[in-house]
Amino acid sequence: MIYFHDIDPIALSLGPVKVHWYGIMYLLGFSSAWFLGRRRIGAGRLPGVDANGFSDLLFYAMLGVVLGGRIGYMLFYATAEFIANPLLLFKVWEGGMSFHGGLLGVLAASWWWSRKHRLHLADTIDFVAPLVPLGLFFGRIGNFIGAELWGKYTQAGWGVIFPSGLPEPLRSLDMATLQAQYATGALDQYARHPSQLYEALLEGVVMFVVLWGWSARPRPRYAVAGLFALMYGCFRFAVEFVRMPDNGLYVAFGWLTRGQILSLPLIVLGLVLLLLSRRAPILQPVLPAGEKA
Template identity: 70%
Template sequence: MPYLDQIDPIAVSLGPVKVHWYGLMYLLGFAVAWWLGARRARAGRLPGVTEAGFSDLMFYTMLGVVLGGRIGYMLFYGFADLLHDPLSLFRVWEGGMSFHGGLLGVLAAIGWWSRKHRLHFFDTVDFIAPLVPAGLGFGRIGNYIGGELWGKPTAGTFFDGWGVVFPRALPEPFASMSPAALRAQFETGALNAFARHPSQLYQAALEGLVLFCVLVWYSRKPRPRYAVSGWFALLYGCFRFLVEFVREPDAQLGYLAFGWLTMGQLLSTPLILLGLYWLWKSRSSPTLEPESR
């Protein structure tokens, strides 16, 4: 039985100020990352780094997520719009964030911070990697609540009769109906043919929960340099590549090749290769031991 997604994307309205669930999900992801990272920093997992130094690291990585995510989205998914209207880069309220762009922003922030604190770049990356999946998971839940980045239709497939109806993905005349009228149509079964894969929830489960559990468990004790980063890149790349098969490609891009290759898959392929390389490299790399405190 399909489900109709009619969750209000606005969590709180205070006069003209509207707080969206998507923004709250970002804050929740940052809060979990900060909490877990602070615990590990106090345990000496970043030798020589004080709590103030860790706070600086989190501030710069959060800045890298936001700036890199927005710039990456415009370069990877909205380059034509950026050329036509360069100011669109700053209209963040219109939506549009890229994980791969955010990742590059985070790596740039880590590089700057690591050099300042005289730490090996990958020692810091290994420390940060287990903190990232929480934000990915909550972010995908925010996508689901906002009814965006939906999956492909399930009608006529093995999953026929199951899925989620996203109002923003409906054709006319359904798209312009009021929520009450749309609910009435749904209850008659008229919208069942428009059910789609909730790919946002698939990603929240794989890139968020599963990746978080694996990395936190794996990094519970010191590992060779590159190992934690390698597992992060490999698993995220594989999870994202697989979910893209049931996720609707970006309308402005469509499929890039072979009738199935999406931009998400194209950008995830280097991560899979890098993950394999870093895991291989970790076999002959030193292990950073925690500092006694």
């Protein structure tokens, strides 16, 4: 059944303070990373690092996600707006975060943390990779609630009508009028692929199940990070075919999007890391002091 999107992006209002669903999704993403990371630390999956060390890593990674994601979005997808008004960089609550920018931010944060703790960067990234998909899942749910990054038109029964995606003059109508037209089926032709939910399923659920299960046993260095990069790059590249291109423009060939171009390096990186892992050492778990196998 075609669904009419009418979700308030504000989850809670306390006077002048407004709590957005988008922020709650980020909180859930970081909380899930903390919970899963504590389990991996307890299992000795990052030798020499205790719970306090992991808390520092998570803090740096959070900064990398927020700063890198926001800066990446403004540079990759909203360059002109950013140049015209640099203060847009700080309006995180309005949405607009780039995964690729966030990834670069996390890599930079992990490099800094690994350098301080004298650990191989690849071991840190292999440790972090299985913690990320649930954060991606919550982030895409936030995109759906915020009615952003929707897909192309579809006649599929699970299509979603996004009021912000309607053409003029429909987009200017009040919600009650749109609801009435939706009830008669007059808006069904404007139903779109819920591409945010496709990505939540693939980048979030599928990647988490595969990576968490596969990393449950010690793997060669680079292997977990390589599988993460390869899976994300392939999933994102595929979903872009049913997702509206950023700013409504294709970059090349009448079908290639900016998201696909940014995903190609990840696919290549994933393949390279998996090849390197074939001759790399396997990091064996070392239980923290006081823990029993």
